[in-house]
Amino acid sequence: MAEETSCMVVTRQDHCIIQVTKAPVRRSLTPSPQMGKLIDQPVPLPKGDTGVDYDAVNEALWGLPLEGDVNGQIRAFNVLLTRMPANYCNRIQYRFLDELQKVDPQLLEVGQALIREAGHVCVFHTFGNIMKSLEWETVVGPMLNTDTDWIHGAYAVASSLGWGRWQALEVVSDEFCRVAIDGNYEANYFLASYPSTAQPACYFAQGAVPAIMNIVYNGRIQQKPVLDEAFYNRLFQRGGVFQGAEVKAREKGDPWCEFYAQRL
């Protein structure tokens, strides 16, 4: 068993200390959901009004040699990529919520909001850097004619990363977007691990979808800003940011997950 006895987030030092000891009693493990509940076949999603060819972007990016360099790091699209089993990430995410609920059910919403923010921060920085990369300019760049194409281009790239098939159904410049995810990795895990729910539960994607709108319409990524912590804080401490909601969810019986993002 492991216990973190000192955390750099709290101590502001440059390291954490984790002590590992042999557990005194045998611990029961939560059964694996295996692959999760995958979709039977891709649902036909309506194509948005764009010049971005999602299939061509997918084909290009799936063919890229995304293996580690001499340091074992996968550096591409201006970011550091990680190959991670989706259900390892899911297990951490949903167990975090389970544990919070055990402590106090009122904490559940706080946990959900934290995961949404994690999704927002992650996607803002990841896709912000992707959109400044040489790979983006070379593969997606020739298809970008309007600012809404940048939104579609981001979802075409997202579809290539193993998170499910992301498709912007409708994008109105600087106002709102509707995005479908077919086979979202969060829903795959949730459906295999929990009973059906009335509430949508793809919290990471709920933060990711408004993040893409915020990159383009608040961050003005076409002007290649420096994406550091100060820029992020400055941008989101003022009003007018995009917020999202999951309006359809496989985990509550819909055929795909669908998200809406609009300005607050």
Add this chain to the structure above:
Amino acid sequence: MPVQISKRRECGGTWVVDVDLGRSPTGEELTTFAQRYGGRYRQFQQLVWLDLPSGRITASLRLSRLTIRLGDKALEAAIIAELQQLVEASVPACAVDL
């Protein structure tokens, strides 16, 4: 014309160098470059990767920008100097017939 160089802090805290050549490089130039520095040339559509012993250079056959990610600063400087020579050598001479 001098190449334009800018340093950028990338995800994970690594500093990388973007070099703007003023024109897009050719496949032949990049192949020669990879061979000279003991690297491997790989191309996917118009994207090119030069995998050198100390890191990677990413280039595009349709853009003037290269991104250099090398752990060896001396090698990085040598490569930038060579890129500068490459660009200068390819500037067409102007002649005026009087």
